[in-house]
Amino acid sequence: MSYPVAFGCVSVLRPAEHRWGGLVRALVYLGPGSAELQDRPAARRTHDDDVVVEIVGTGVCGTDRKILLGRFPARPGTVLGHESVGVVRETGPQVRSVAVGDRVVVNPTLYCGWCVPCRRGATNFCRHKAGTEVGVDRDGTYAEAVTLPERFVERVPAGLPFRSAVLIEPLACVLNNVEAASVTCGDSVVVLGAGPIGMLTALVAGRLARRVIVAEQDGYRLERAREHFAHVVDVAGTDPAEALAKSWGDDRPSVVFDTTGTGLGAALRLIDDGGRVVVMGFDDAYSVPLHPLQLTNRGIRLIGAGDYRADIFPVAVDLAAELGGPRRPGSGTGTLLDRLVTHEFPLERYSEAFTALGGLVRSDGHSGDDAHGEDGEDSGAVVPRYDALKVVIRSHSGPFGDDGWPVDA
Numbered sequence: 001m002s003y004p005v006a007f008g009c010v011s012v013l014r015p016a017e018h019r020w021g022g023l024v025r026a027l028v029y030l031g032p033g034s035a036e037l038q039d040r041p042a043a044r045r046t047h048d049d050d051v052v053v054e055i056v057g058t059g060v061c062g063t064d065r066k067i068l069l070g071r072f073p074a075r076p077g078t079v080l081g082h083e084s085v086g087v088v089r090e091t092g093p094q095v096r097s098v099a100v101g102d103r104v105v106v107n108p109t110l111y112c113g114w115c116v117p118c119r120r121g122a123t124n125f126c127r128h129k130a131g132t133e134v135g136v137d138r139d140g141t142y143a144e145a146v147t148l149p150e151r152f153v154e155r156v157p158a159g160l161p162f163r164s165a166v167l168i169e170p171l172a173c174v175l176n177n178v179e180a181a182s183v184t185c186g187d188s189v190v191v192l193g194a195g196p197i198g199m200l201t202a203l204v205a206g207r208l209a210r211r212v213i214v215a216e217q218d219g220y221r222l223e224r225a226r227e228h229f230a231h232v233v234d235v236a237g238t239d240p241a242e243a244l245a246k247s248w249g250d251d252r253p254s255v256v257f258d259t260t261g262t263g264l265g266a267a268l269r270l271i272d273d274g275g276r277v278v279v280m281g282f283d284d285a286y287s288v289p290l291h292p293l294q295l296t297n298r299g300i301r302l303i304g305a306g307d308y309r310a311d312i313f314p315v316a317v318d319l320a321a322e323l324g325g326p327r328r329p330g331s332g333t334g335t336l337l338d339r340l341v342t343h344e345f346p347l348e349r350y351s352e353a354f355t356a357l358g359g360l361v362r363s364d365g366h367s368g369d370d371a372h373g374e375d376g377e378d379s380g381a382v383v384p385r386y387d388a389l390k391v392v393i394r395s396h397s398g399p400f401g402d403d404g405w406p407v408d409a
């Protein structure tokens, strides 16, 4: 897959006072297939509850790739990026929960707080989202700094490295979906797809369920999944439903999460009667016939969870601290959160970051277009090939700690 985006020029570390008083570097979306690094006026406070965050790193999300390919709508002129961590550099006079110098994570799912869905707690379905989606139609975090209201900036717990904290936002998405599935200790869970979202889903569901099986068809991701999970099934070139039935016989899953965006058909064949199918990945090009009788007779619940609600984000922060905090002696070579981040690139090399994920090859050997969900699955003659899990674009130029990540200056 090639991204028709141009390289920016190499940045020189500018003096701090210049960065905050003048221009900051940012990756700006120009239109389908096109983005460039620009010098933008530095993020400034305009409201008393604003917080200016110097961005340290931002995870590359499937949505970002889709935006660049013109398959997900975004507003031209917007700075891309939304899964990010950084350090507070300025606060408005009303800000109480964070202070200058705090390590923080950005919650990019903004809401108004006063519309009907917001007032009943469903902030994920806020009616005033237009113009507030960070990295989509409001300036995002592939930049040196971002300004957001205080309630969308959370402190990163002490001991949780930035490198792991960058996964808090994807973890919030996963918690929302696992909660929507009401997973309990009696459940047998199948997760289709072992990308970052699939792996996090297996991790979270695995804390609750009796058993979790991960199904993947890409060699690289199978290998990574086997490092962390006991039950991993290779579904390359086969119907996942058949491959899993072969491994597990009559013990069909009571919950299936499809993180690929193209696995709903397989999930419906796979799920046990009375089970729940959760649709997480998305792929506009994929559709599947749905027979109502299939749902009514077999008592299957089909679940879509939307964005996460505001109350889920702090839970994701705590869970990340639990999963990615300081290691106990003898606990192996790193937490799953830490090891999910497989590649890092400075902002100037954003184009490499977008291609590092891997790409699609047609079965005739030519490179293909992106035609699958966030975590990918075979879609017709196009076969995804992955070389990475979570890729991070780093905006910060130092100083760096032992883990190679910036520490607060």
Ligand SMILES: [Zn+2]
Residues within 6 Å of the ligand: 061, 062, 063, 082, 083
């Ligand atoms: Zn994302």
Ligand SMILES: [Zn+2]
Residues within 6 Å of the ligand: 111, 112, 113, 114, 115, 116, 117, 118, 123, 125, 126, 127, 128
């Ligand atoms: Zn609202």
